[in-house]
Amino acid sequence: MNNLVAILRRELAGYFQTPVAYVFIMIFLLLSGTLSFYLGNFYEREQADLGAFFTFHPWLYLFLVPAISMRLWAEERKTGSIELLMTLPVTVSQAVLGKFLAAWIFTGIALFLTFPIWLTVNYLGDPDNGIILGAYLGSFLMAGGFMAIGACISATTRNQVVAFILSLVTCFLFLLSGFPLVLDFFQLWLPQPVVDAIASLSFLTHFSSINKGVIDLRDLSYFVILISVWLYANMIVVRARKAA
Amino acid sequence: MSGSVVVENLVKVYGDLHAVDDLSFEVGSGEVLGFLGPNGAGKSTTMKIITGFLPPTSGRVTVCGHPVETQPEAAKRCLGYLPEGAPAYSEMTPWQFLNFVADIRRPKDRRGRLDWVIGQLGLEPVLHRPVDTLSKGYRRRVGLAQSMLHDPRVLIMDEPTDGLDPNQKRQVRDFINEMAKDKTIIISTHILEEVEAICTRAIIVSAGKVLVDETPEELRRRSRYCNAVTVQAELTESVRAALGELEDVAVVEPERNQGLTLIPRPGCTLENAVRDVLLRHNLKEVPLHIQAGRLDDVFHTLTHNVHE
CATH class of the missing domain: 3.40.50.300 (P-loop containing nucleotide triphosphate hydrolases)
Structure with a gap:
């Protein structure tokens, strides 16, 4: 546990020692704000909720989360510091979890800093804050899903650009796996039950119901299981390829 | 233990x-x-x-x-x-x-x-x-x-x-x-x-x-330079020849500036024989350097063959 916390603290502090943290948070706040006001018609909808704000989160995460996750392992492998880390008395699972949690908490901080929009909507009207809280939770879980995918892919390469692009594509597939764009491709050569299973993996379907205020245990456990599976894969990849 | x-x-x-x-x-x-x-x-x-x-x-x-x-x-x-x-x-x-x-x-x-x-x-x-x-x-x-x-x-x-x-x-x-x-x-x-x-x-x-x-x-x-003797002086042809003819000398190598290094046959020492030759030629003051052996030479000999 102590090891996990030490790794987590080191990683998290690392974001704030480089411009990464500030650039990420600025861009995230700027984009989430402008998207909900201009594309989401925040005012014109004349509804006291944050639907216009949360709708764009999957698309923001699609680009911004891989930008954070790409360096998690690729950089360690490139600089050789992975040799240092993995010869300290830490287990692979402590390292994988510590790094993932640091990155996830970091996106959580960025997400938390969007609170002015919550204040705005409360000032303008009388929204259901329970729904908003649920949507924040859903958004945070979804960011974790993206992050777990990105972390695992980052461990497969020592090149951050490759990690970024592969993560983006994989996240995109997960995001849209309930939509014809992805399903038509699988429909051609896979039996229907498998296609249905792929369709049920969609981030968007699970997130949109949370966003609407329906907190279904199935949607929550979907993200939890997704994160666990990708982190488990991450551990396998680190064990197998740390020196390659 | x-x-x-x-x-x-x-x-x-x-x-x-x-x-x-x-x-x-x-x-x-x-x-x-x-x-x-x-x-x-x-x-x-x-x-x-x-x-x-x-x-x-x-x-x-x-x-x-x-x-x-x-x-x-x-x-x-x-x-x-x-x-x-x-x-x-x-x-x-x-x-x-x-x-x-x-x-x-x-x-x-x-x-x-x-x-x-x-x-x-x-x-x-x-x-x-x-x-x-x-x-x-x-x-x-x-x-x-x-x-x-x-x-x-x-x-x-x-x-x-x-x-x-x-x-x-x-x-x-x-x-x-x-x-x-x-x-x-x-x-x-x-x-x-x-x-x-x-x-x-x-x-x-x-x-x-x-x-x-x-x-x-x-x-x-293990080095062939172990117990090799380096004579650090300018030597006449006759001295060089006399040193080269010593029984226990395997190889004579010229030094870069002046003088030469005499490499012994395995297990032999040369110091006394070399001193005798120098004395006979009235070169008592010439400094001798007895080598302890060179690691780079050992390293090269040992690892060279494996890579060829």
Whole structure:
């Protein structure tokens, strides 16, 4: 546990020692704000909720989360510091979890800093804050899903650009796996039950119901299981390829 | 009583390359083992396996009684490791970096140990500057500091003086010598003078196999220059001829500036015979230099054939 916390603290502090943290948070706040006001018609909808704000989160995460996750392992492998880390008395699972949690908490901080929009909507009207809280939770879980995918892919390469692009594509597939764009491709050569299973993996379907205020245990456990599976894969990849 | 580091029949195969090929050795407390070999001989791979970074294809490594494969954390706790190139987290300062390592290593007297390594390695001036702005020498010292923060019983260092200037090299060597008394130290190096300066034992590996395992003195005795006599003076033709005709001389090599070196037949000494010849030619004052043997020559002879 102590090891996990030490790794987590080191990683998290690392974001704030480089411009990464500030650039990420600025861009995230700027984009989430402008998207909900201009594309989401925040005012014109004349509804006291944050639907216009949360709708764009999957698309923001699609680009911004891989930008954070790409360096998690690729950089360690490139600089050789992975040799240092993995010869300290830490287990692979402590390292994988510590790094993932640091990155996830970091996106959580960025997400938390969007609170002015919550204040705005409360000032303008009388929204259901329970729904908003649920949507924040859903958004945070979804960011974790993206992050777990990105972390695992980052461990497969020592090149951050490759990690970024592969993560983006994989996240995109997960995001849209309930939509014809992805399903038509699988429909051609896979039996229907498998296609249905792929369709049920969609981030968007699970997130949109949370966003609407329906907190279904199935949607929550979907993200939890997704994160666990990708982190488990991450551990396998680190064990197998740390020196390659 | 077995050693602190025991390596048994270690094999590491990458594809069809045998990087480490049935390597076995033991190192005990108080020993400084120099691990020598040409590039690609398997030195770094062996060190990575001992430190638990790489799993071996087959064979066993035990550190302080803990098998590295089955008790990796216990083994890692009692060893310190300086990986090749001394990697560190570049955005951190040495102070943050050492504190991170201390968070995980949890040495007993944390503050005392931190002060000690920082003092010993002279890190105060750069303690709060990011590692990626430091010179190579300082980075190496940060790596060394990290490896001995927890006062480990076993220290493994992959080319600890690589890229340092002569003064820094000397500092690091003095430091290792000082630590050597109650520790087990394994260093890999290309620099043969380093072996003479700090190692109590040397293993030469090539193509993943142990070629020799002996003390630096024994190693030097293998050299054809062992007991060779160098005459440092300008010599007339007749003297040269007389020296060359000595029974026990195998080869005569001219020196670069003046004089010559006489290499004896194996097991022979030349000193007295050479003095006699010089006396006969009224060259009493000519200085003679008896060589102890050259490690680079031994290294070359041993590792050359394997690569041909």
